[in-house]
Amino acid sequence: MSTTPSARAPRRDATENREAILAAAKIVLNRDPKAPLEAIAAASGLSRRSIYAHFANRDDLLRELVSLGALRVASALDTVTHPDPLTRLALIASRLWHEVESVRVMAVLAVRGPLASDTGTALRSVRSSVREAISDGRADGSIRQDVPVDLLARLVEGAALGVLEEAARTPLPAEEGHRLVILMTLGAVGLGWREAGNFIDERPDLQWKDAD
Amino acid sequence: MSTTPSARAPRRDATENREAILAAAKIVLNRDPKAPLEAIAAASGLSRRSIYAHFANRDDLLRELVSLGALRVASALDTVTHPDPLTRLALIASRLWHEVESVRVMAVLAVRGPLASDTGTALRSVRSSVREAISDGRADGSIRQDVPVDLLARLVEGAALGVLEEAARTPLPAEEGHRLVILMTLGAVGLGWREAGNFIDERPDLQWKDAD
DNA sequence: AATAACTTTCACAACACTGTGCAAGTTATT
DNA sequence: AATAACTTGCACAGTGTTGTGAAAGTTATT
Missing domain, CATH: 1.10.357.10 (Tetracycline Repressor, domain 2)
Structure with missing residues (x-):
């Protein structure tokens, strides 16, 4: 029984990956603003599916960026x-x-x-x-x-x-x-x-x- | 056996329609450049299918316009x-x-x-x-x-x-x-x-x- | 009135992409 | 070593659109 209801803190690599996605998006989208998520995923070293673990949808990612x-x-x-x-x-x-x-x-x-x-x-x-x-x-x-x-x-x-x-x-x-x-x-x-x-x-x- | 191989000349309303499409496209696309062909068809009073009788594809229409x-x-x-x-x-x-x-x-x-x-x-x-x-x-x-x-x-x-x-x-x-x-x-x-x-x-x- | 030209309607394949579900894997944290 | 957090791969539904095919209808032209 510690402070927060969640049993454990979010993992460090998760936040790293999140930033990797943003960084990749920055580069990829700057080359082609409507590049598919697949391209961003590839550039970030993650799978397309994983992007959805960090951003609700494409628009969300865009807006954040x-x-x-x-x-x-x-x-x-x-x-x-x-x-x-x-x-x-x-x-x-x-x-x-x-x-x-x-x-x-x-x-x-x-x-x-x-x-x-x-x-x-x-x-x-x-x-x-x-x-x-x-x-x-x-x-x-x-x-x-x-x-x-x-x-x-x-x-x-x-x-x-x-x-x-x-x-x-x-x-x-x-x-x-x-x-x-x-x-x-x-x-x-x-x-x-x-x-x-x-x-x-x-x-x-x-x-x-x-x-x- | 007249001058041209085609038995008859193109109809006048056809060329009128062609221009109606271009005119409609001008208006519609100026409001929303990526409006679907359906919208242009509607504005021109024709069906979407008919557009393809005048232009090979969307891009063709765009380019012509x-x-x-x-x-x-x-x-x-x-x-x-x-x-x-x-x-x-x-x-x-x-x-x-x-x-x-x-x-x-x-x-x-x-x-x-x-x-x-x-x-x-x-x-x-x-x-x-x-x-x-x-x-x-x-x-x-x-x-x-x-x-x-x-x-x-x-x-x-x-x-x-x-x-x-x-x-x-x-x-x-x-x-x-x-x-x-x-x-x-x-x-x-x-x-x-x-x-x-x-x-x-x-x-x-x-x-x-x-x-x- | 005959005929070719044109339009319509409906149906359907194809495409490229988004977003989701799930089972199985991997990895950080304790 | 146990466990929760995270990632992956694949499959699949959904979306919105383009482009085609074919049959049936309409209309200008002769």
């Missing part, structure tokens, strides 16, 4: 704080790229596809800080005023996603993508290309840093 | 000629919007989805004239020089598509979309927002004109 990713992204972006709205936006773009470039296909899918609403929930804070940066920038004149804030926020997101999509199709080097996503974000909010380029060059925080 | 659309777009855009590269780009964006805004979902799908290569073939001339405009604009200094021409061409396409995608999700008014797609295109090639806005305002060809 995406929302874990979204949470990771959100927590990485939530620490971005900077008085200048443009810099804030640029930093968000930059970190976003950093977080997501290794799972480009899935990332696009997570935001566009049918899981978009789950992703949306997890990224609510990010979206609202983009919106806020835009509306701040509008106020201080650093951001375009010819497009409504909300619409612009979505277009900015679209611009960043555009780079991501391009990067999902062709193997754009990570460093190039980094600069590009910032350039396009700044472009979307209204900066000219020289302005945007200088903006980046003048700010050390916006330079490319290789992975840890 | 998309490539007809692409041809229409291509022929509408091929008439765009203007000495100034920026204006040329803006005109392309503007006409593009005009041609596809009523089939936003399908348009996005045609360019992104698995039919992309067919679409690509039909739109080759468009793509190359975008590329040319960009490279001309680079030469005369009106377009950004910090991004390689080919990459920029794809990003410009992405920018336009971004507006289209936004427009596919939310019911963006046609007129607003018109201006937006030009603004974003010009933004992508490096113009600042005021520059882009003025650019449009100064040119009568770039103003919104309601449907015929």
Whole structure:
């Protein structure tokens, strides 16, 4: 008679396997988002049947995967704080790229596809800080005023996603993508290309840093 | 013993039906791109079985639909000629919007989805004239020089598509979309927002004109 | 009015995949 | 070594769709 009603604790390898499945799914689905469970199972070293021991169904696995990713992204972006709205936006773009470039296909899918609403929930804070940066920038004149804030926020997101999509199709080097996503974000909010380029060059925080 | 080996000519209603199917597909698939043939059949007033009298299979229908659309777009855009590269780009964006805004979902799908290569073939001339405009604009200094021409061409396409995608999700008014797609295109090639806005305002060809 | 062209209806095979049941195996934990 | 936790393999039902076949009906064309 110990603490819990269950006679024994869950085995350690079980949780390891669970993560193996998620890891495999991340890789496999990033290559082909509608790969059958069989493929994921194979990549994880387990049988298809075993997946059902960890996830109720395919959708469950997908949702878990995406929302874990979204949470990771959100927590990485939530620490971005900077008085200048443009810099804030640029930093968000930059970190976003950093977080997501290794799972480009899935990332696009997570935001566009049918899981978009789950992703949306997890990224609510990010979206609202983009919106806020835009509306701040509008106020201080650093951001375009010819497009409504909300619409612009979505277009900015679209611009960043555009780079991501391009990067999902062709193997754009990570460093190039980094600069590009910032350039396009700044472009979307209204900066000219020289302005945007200088903006980046003048700010050390916006330079490319290789992975840890 | 007349001219052709076939004893009689194809019936007129047959070709009408064929077009009814295409028309129905256009509407139905634009609402749900993976709607079953049954749905298209219903919308066209025919039976599912009859579709197979006109198209070998689903893919065939899809391809026909998309490539007809692409041809229409291509022929509408091929008439765009203007000495100034920026204006040329803006005109392309503007006409593009005009041609596809009523089939936003399908348009996005045609360019992104698995039919992309067919679409690509039909739109080759468009793509190359975008590329040319960009490279001309680079030469005369009106377009950004910090991004390689080919990459920029794809990003410009992405920018336009971004507006289209936004427009596919939310019911963006046609007129607003018109201006937006030009603004974003010009933004992508490096113009600042005021520059882009003025650019449009100064040119009568770039103003919104309601449907015929 | 005759005839070929076209459509319909119903039935059915095929496919690719999901999700479940169960018996037999393997492995971590105690 | 005992036991619960986990995995496996196989079989199978279910689903939603595509594509075909064939007989019977309808309609444009001559």
